[in-house]
């Protein structure tokens with residue numbers, strides 16, 4: 001089958017790629033676009049290191065033909081990393097020493113982002129359930145769960161501060 | 172059918188490094204024109220944090236900030252020789268080599284500073300923050316970075332150092348069998364608590380609590396991370412991981428991550444540790460190797476806890492539910 005052109009939204013920017021049929025989103029991100037934060041642990045859906053968000057939902061980019069995301073919104077770790085400093089989830093991972101070799105970290109952060117977007121104050125159980133599809137070979141997981149808890153608090157505090165300053169302005 | 176609880180204990184003495192046929196690590200350090208120091212190594216950072224601890228050791232010895240150190244590892248075509256990252260040897264061997272290299276580089280730096288400041292080398296000190304001064308005379312202070320630049324552009328010199336650390340080959344005494352295989356030993360003891368479901372044979376690890384004697388800690392966060400990650404790996408070896416569950420038959424061998432079992436976030440037990448620091452006599456700043464030992468004592472501690480809970484003594488890893496149920500059956504038959 002012939003190659004075709006696929007366009008999608010990557011972190012707020014429209015990208016256009018020419019692909020053979022069944023090329024995965026993971027391969028397009030890493031090999032065609034140079035977005036290598038999305039990792040390549042197994043290429044068969046077993047490790048979670050390739051997790052990206054598609055329309056806000058966590059998906060394994062190694063199992064996703066890029067044609068399936070045509071016209072959709074794809075978010076990778078690059079998309080959420082600010083130009084200066086770190087996203088609150090990244091900062092929480094750093095503070096909790098939740099990353100050793102770092103290979104699982106992009107996938108863990110993306111799953112955590114989807115969780116916190118949907119549930120800003122998750123229980124311990126909810127965090128553990130959200131992360132079941134992601135393998136970490138180094139940390140023993142507890143530091144990662146701790147990081148997600150403190151990220152939730154940081155996001156919460158930031159929202160409070162925003163509300164506070166909006167209130168100031170209103171007065 | 173019941174859920175039975177048990178507690179098990181195990182201890183480990185773990186050697187730092189091997190003597191092989193002589194086991195060297197080498198390091199080279201040089202200052203750049205901007206005053207940062209490049210540490211060149213052939214040892215690899217596998218994710219355990221070697222670059223971090225080597226940066227700390229180099230900064231400490233040179234007297235500059237950690238951020239001024241660039242650790243360049245693992246091109247064995249161009250780097251100084253290293254036997255490699257294994258046997259929990261890297262922090263110990265490479266750290267010692269880096270101290271030697273940094274000491275020589277520091278001397279070269281002080282030699283240039285002595286000319287520039289017109290003061291004897293013995294009268295100079297570096298404050299740990301990249302300032303070099305005549306002792307007790309803060310007004311006669313210069314930045315290490317400025318001396319590094321002057322060395323290259325005014326004095327035409329290099330600020331560099333070479334370091335090597337070698338564990339010599341140890342021959343086994345044919346009469347007694349005695350030899351000196353390692354450099355030092357770290358120690359740990361682990362207590363594990365488990366719950367065993369006698370209907371399904373499934374084991375839940377409730378807690379893994381350990382005491383570790385690891386020599387001087389260069390980086391306590393990395394030490395804690397290795398211990399916690401190692402507890403998980405030990406639990407994983409004890410209960411889940413195998414490439415041949417019916418060895419030597421290859422039946423049911425896992426082919427990928429979805430079949431190769433490991434504990435995930437839902438299986439995490441409580442992991443707690445205390446750390447004792449008893450510096451070694453020959454490690455850099457008293458370091459001992461810690462990496463691999465952390466996956467050791469949790470394994471027999473868990474297997475002993477299963478024995479304590481059920482009376483089933485298992486001597487082959489991993490302890491699958493099938494092995495526990497077969498053990499319980501055998502016990503029931505023996506008693507009837």
Ligand code: FES
Nearest residue numbers: 043045047048062
């Ligand atoms: S690379 Fe996609 S799940 Fe492992």
Ligand code: FES
Nearest residue numbers: 100104136137138
């Ligand atoms: S930090 Fe190494 S796999 Fe998670």
